[in-house]
Amino acid sequence: MIDAALPHVVIIGGGFAGLWAVRALADTPVRITLLDRGNHHLFQPLLYQVATAGLSAPDIAAPLRHILRNQPNVTVLMEEVSGIDPAGHRITLKDGRHVDFDYALLATGATHAYFGHDDWAKHAPGLKSLDDALDIRRRILSAFERAEATDDPEERKALLTFGIVGGGPTGVELAGTMAEIARHTLNHEFRHIDPSHARVMLLEAGPRVLSSFDPDLSEKARLQLQRLGVDVLTGAPVAAIDAEGVQLGERHIPARTVLWAAGVAASPLACTLGVPLDRAGRVSVESDLSVPGHPHLFVAGDLATIQSDGRPVPGVAPAAKQMGKHVAAVIRDRLAGRPAKHFRYRDFGNLATIGRMAAVVQLGRWKLSGALAWWFWLLAHVFFLIGFRNRLVVMLNWTWAYWTYQRAARIILGKELKPGS
Structure with a gap:
């Protein structure tokens, strides 16, 4: 007791x-x-x-x-x-x-935070909890399923267009991974669509992605994203989001799956x-x-x-x-009865992964990009996971994904996603 x-x-x-x-x-x-x-x-x-x-x-x-x-x-x-x-x-x-x-x-x-546009939340979910993650996974995988089932070419194109709003680490990681899913993981699994034709857009209102990194690393991240097949649109503030897609100024982009990583x-x-x-x-x-x-x-x-x-x-x-x-x-x-000390933050640097063998790392004046940065990112994240089981399982899953391009958790859970829900 x-x-x-x-x-x-x-x-x-x-x-x-x-x-x-x-x-x-x-x-x-x-x-x-x-x-x-x-x-x-x-x-x-x-x-x-x-x-x-x-x-x-x-x-x-x-x-x-x-x-x-x-x-x-x-x-x-x-x-x-x-x-x-x-x-x-x-x-x-x-x-x-x-x-x-x-x-x-x-x-x-x-x-x-939707900057005063809370009505966007139902059309562009954010990622802060496991419930959010499972909802987003359902939306992504269901989009491919619905694209396979429809005979409308315009609807199919909209279903295979994915928009990620926000070019910080979360947005970059989501965009790069989704491009890999479309081009590698789902390859040869559908009969009426070619998943590699999916369009993944990263929408950033500012002048560059990963603004917390030095400009040269931001540029390298942009180039790595483009090599993966991501359309990187900077200086592109979102004006509206609804069930049909995203409004960028006067331009409307039909996209049935929009994810929020902006604030x-x-x-x-x-x-x-x-x-x-x-x-x-x-x-x-x-x-x-x-x-x-x-x-x-x-x-x-x-x-x-x-x-x-x-x-x-x-x-x-x-x-x-x-x-x-x-x-x-x-x-x-x-x-x-001792006086309290002041808090002092020790900055150990920034890390962001972009995709397979692609990442950027900034540790003070020490900068890495590409494959070496990706290995550094991988080892750092495995090390900081809590529990031996979690580290072992994550390493096994990542090893399997590295050699096969497969993703083991592609199960759609919950209710079937409806457009605009």
Whole structure:
């Protein structure tokens, strides 16, 4: 049994920031409650692999209870939080119950942002969860199935046109992988269509893809995408998305499958804190990651905005892990009566995969592209997966896919996709 007299630390969110904070408090005399509306930790950098049928959901996720089974000071509850009262040290659950805390960490991440066009969401789903990934996989595979069944050449062309909005890492990874599926994975499997004739478009409003990378690597990524068969359209802001396709200025592109990778917004839980938020809905935290005016309440991961060494901390997995560990260190310092240290982000670089033997890597002044970058990306992602089983399964799946071009998770689950749904 956990000693009820110990200080109570409540951590909301079992992602990178939350899980790394829990682990870092393993030997601290506190009782921890981890709240998450799901029962698993998700390795989000590989979520696009589930969406494109390269991996199954369990390959990149693991039950939180299993991960923390040997940490006796943790209680895991699958609950959804509806509000937080910083002054009252109280968290309200969706069913109305309350959880009191001595220290709390809010690490619920981000959701999709459609820049004021929320009606686009049903036509252009984003990719943040396993449910999103399975929905996208169903849309992609169903498009080929419907194209095979129709006799209308214009409808077939629209079904075989795929638009990805947003040229960041997620958009680039989706576009490159979808081009490989069309040109290699589905080859010789249909009788009335040629999947290799599918058109994959990457639509980026800015002047270049992968804007967080140096311009020379962005250009190399664009060239690698084009070699895979992706139409890269930069300087192409989307004016509208509907069941028929995408509107780019005066130009309408019929596309029955459109995916959103253009923007994120902070979790709406931040609005319940009663503190100022930035334009993306994130909390401007203090240097120790606490909420201004509430030193016992912390925010980490995509929900926090802070600068380190004069630069904004990016919303990436390494930053979230470092934030979670830092919050745990601050809690230990507070319990011991020591002054809290300032958070400092260690930037280990940027990685993005484009397709088979194609990737870009930027580690400070060290830059890689092509096959060598792809091997570096692959090994780095396998290393950071949680659990030996996940690493083994992912390596086996990727090895099989490398030699055969096949994707083992091409099963359409759920209801049959209807146009515009």
